[in-house]
Amino acid sequence: MSADPAAGAAAGPAAGAGRPAVQDPLDLTIANAAVFDGERLLDADTVTVSGGTVTGIGRGLDPVGRVVDAHGALLAPGFVDAHAHPVFAGVEALAFDVSQTTSAAEVLAAVRAALPQGEGWLTGGGWSMAHFPGGAPLASQLDEAGAAVGSDRPIQLINRDHHSAWVNTAALRIAGIDRTTQPPPGGVIERDEHGEPTGTLHESAMDLVAAHIPPESPEELRAGLLHGQAAMHGLGITGYIDAIVGDYSGHGDSLAAYVAAEAAGELTMEVNGSLWWGRDIADVEAEAARLAARRVDSPRLRTTQVKFMLDGIVESMTAAMAQPYRCACGGTGTQYFAREHLRAAFAAISAAGLDIHCHAIGDAASTEALDAFEALAAAGDRSDARHHIAHIQVVDPADIPRFAQLGITANMQALWACYEDQMVELNMPVLGEERSGWQYPFGDLARAGAPLAMGSDWPVSSPDPWQAIHVAVNRSHPTAVRPEPLLPHQALRLETALAAYTSGSARLARTHTAGRLRVGAPADFALADANPFALPAQELHTVGTLLTAAGGRLVHADPQVTL
Structure with a gap:
């Protein structure tokens, strides 16, 4: 498992970008599109939606409702992400998020800026193992960041992989982790040549500190869920x-x-x-x-x-x-x-x-x-x-x-x-x-x-x-x-x-509609801003999303689309 080579694109569009998240059932025609139904490209250039239901996929169809000219771009089913943690992502993005940093120095600068802004635990994450020797940052680095701003707050930062935690000395002390501490089965405590914990905990060893951190409130989990959902809709x-x-x-x-x-x-x-x-x-x-x-x-x-x-x-x-x-x-x-x-x-x-x-x-x-x-x-x-x-x-x-x-x-x-x-x-x-x-x-x-x-x-x-x-x-x-x-x-x-x-x-x-484009089913689609089948393969990363429909309703629209 590796970190993201496109880290700067990790969040996609800002949550809430575009039009209101949910509108009335769609009456809409997408014209002049390349159409992919989830399995293959179709001999079709038009999709019509009435009352939120796909009523036609073909050529020369009579328009229904508003007409959006795709200008040859791809209309495909909405993507289904088969392995994601959107609530984790949303909670972390709304808390202390360092996923956009590109070096250890940037992470530590963000820590120094965040520490004076609150009390109790500083939690969050997104750091990359590649930014630290051996993939294992040190508690002393966080200790120095805290000392620079006069803070002794305990800190736990989860890495991008969510398989390691970086903690400061205060967190180690609260969790009672020292040279005598044995990691739980499957866990690893990084140590120096004297056997002292250095500040990075892998796998189940993370639980030793996590057990002392106040759990997220229902309101925080809900906010994280909705933040993650909006960001994903913006990506189709x-x-x-x-x-x-x-x-x-x-x-x-x-x-x-x-x-x-x-x-x-x-x-x-x-x-x-x-x-x-x-x-x-x-x-x-x-x-x-x-x-x-x-x-x-x-x-x-x-x-x-x-x-x-x-x-x-x-x-x-x-x-x-x-x-x-x-x-x-x-x-x-x-x-x-x-x-x-x-x-x-x-x-x-x-x-x-x-x-x-x-x-x-x-x-x-x-x-x-x-x-x-x-x-x-x-x-x-x-x-x-x-x-x-x-x-x-x-x-x-x-x-x-x-x-x-x-x-x-x-x-x-x-x-x-x-x-x-x-x-x-x-x-x-x-x-x-x-x-x-x-x-x-x-x-x-x-x-x-x-x-x-x-x-x-x-x-x-x-x-x-x-x-x-x-x-x-x-x-x-x-x-x-x-x-x-x-x-x-x-x-x-x-x-x-x-x-x-x-x-x-x-x-x-086991979705009911997501991931498929079918006549008679609720509209579930992503309209791209280009036709990837007509692009050089080296340009696929440039493709973006203009419109997203889920369950027959519009859930994302790029501001450049006229509706």
């Missing part, structure tokens, strides 16, 4: 999978905020929340029953998935590898669940009618997940199951055919598949040449017939689908530190990538 997104719904890394459980937003008519996305499977579950059957009782299946909100974090990330050498890392520390990373636990949990969750959503970065994590899915299939899994593995950074080539054989969706975060800074500085050196060549095997998965979906992992990376599609097609990005493509034979065709980000993700999220 009309549905997403929230990859963690539960208490995680200092963030509170967002389910009540989602339920309240839908009841109030504020939820304009189609959301499927992945219920969090904790790392310390002892009674598998009881936990499966508890999560099944939290299931929601309503018009715009579903919680029909369960999230398993199988390992960590390469940058902190916590991703689970079959062979040791190439570094002095050695080791094969972290696997959070024993094989027997994982197989029993998968069986219990699927028997409860829920789908399984796995985080897997290392090759051993993907193998372990596929082994568990294979055992589930052998025991007679549900025919309607829609299980998936997200991230798939390092995949053993022998495992590629198993995705298709088992019907497991490969959930791609394509923006990371290029020579961005963390890839070059923190991933490839510890992976070595062979495993570096196994990274993000999207092309091989497509050729093998694996079901594909795509997402961003926002706020780890930009939520802008066109940035990810650019990398999926080019295996490079204009802001990457090296311009050449990363493993170019793993590139996807534009049509394949676009289908993964629309209908492929829609299937995985």
Whole structure:
């Protein structure tokens, strides 16, 4: 898992930009467009919408309501982000957000500016591991920033990946972390040569400090949800999978905020929340029953998935590898669940009618997940199951055919598949040449017939689908530190990538309308400002969104569009 090579684009349009978020059901004609229905380009140039429902897709159609001339640009279904954390992103953006910084000095300057503005804990995040030696910033750096402005506030800042926390000495003291502290299973406490904690906590070790931070209020969670929703609508997104719904890394459980937003008519996305499977579950059957009782299946909100974090990330050498890392520390990373636990949990969750959503970065994590899915299939899994593995950074080539054989969706975060800074500085050196060549095997998965979906992992990376599609097609990005493509034979065709980000993700999220453009269905679309099929592949990152409709209503309009 790497940071965002397009970090400056991470937030997309400002929340609330454009027209009012929700209007009356649409009466609208989009004319002179290239039309993609979620699977293929159609022989059509016009789409008509009446009363919020798509009434026609074709050529020479009689106009309905207002007419928008697309001038040849692409009209496609609304994107469905198959792996995102919009509530986390919104809460952090509205609190203390350093995701736009480009160096350690900029982060520390922002900390100095923020500390005098409040009392108690300073929390937030967005820092990049690539800006600090070894990816591990120091408590002493935050201590000095506080001393410069006369502040002794405790500080916890989550990194962009949400797998590490940077804390100051005051936070370590409150949490009782010292040279004698043993990390919880799967956690890592960075230490100096004397064994003293240095200020960076990885994976479950973050919980040692997070347990002392006041949880977000319901009002803060609601505000974060609405902020994230508005930003995503501005990028043409009309549905997403929230990859963690539960208490995680200092963030509170967002389910009540989602339920309240839908009841109030504020939820304009189609959301499927992945219920969090904790790392310390002892009674598998009881936990499966508890999560099944939290299931929601309503018009715009579903919680029909369960999230398993199988390992960590390469940058902190916590991703689970079959062979040791190439570094002095050695080791094969972290696997959070024993094989027997994982197989029993998968069986219990699927028997409860829920789908399984796995985080897997290392090759051993993907193998372990596929082994568990294979055992589930052998025991007679549900025919309607829609299980998936997200991230798939390092995949053993022998495992590629198993995705298709088992019907497991490969959930791609394509923006990371290029020579961005963390890839070059923190991933490839510890992976070595062979495993570096196994990274993000999207092309091989497509050729093998694996079901594909795509997402961003926002706020780890930009939520802008066109940035990810650019990398999926080019295996490079204009802001990457090296311009050449990363493993170019793993590139996807534009049509394949676009289908993964629309209908492929829609299937995985079990959306009713998002991700598909169909006559007789509520209008759900994103009108781009260009036709990507007519652009040079190297310009895909320039594509923007002019209009977004969700559930038959307009939810975003660029001010330049005349309506």
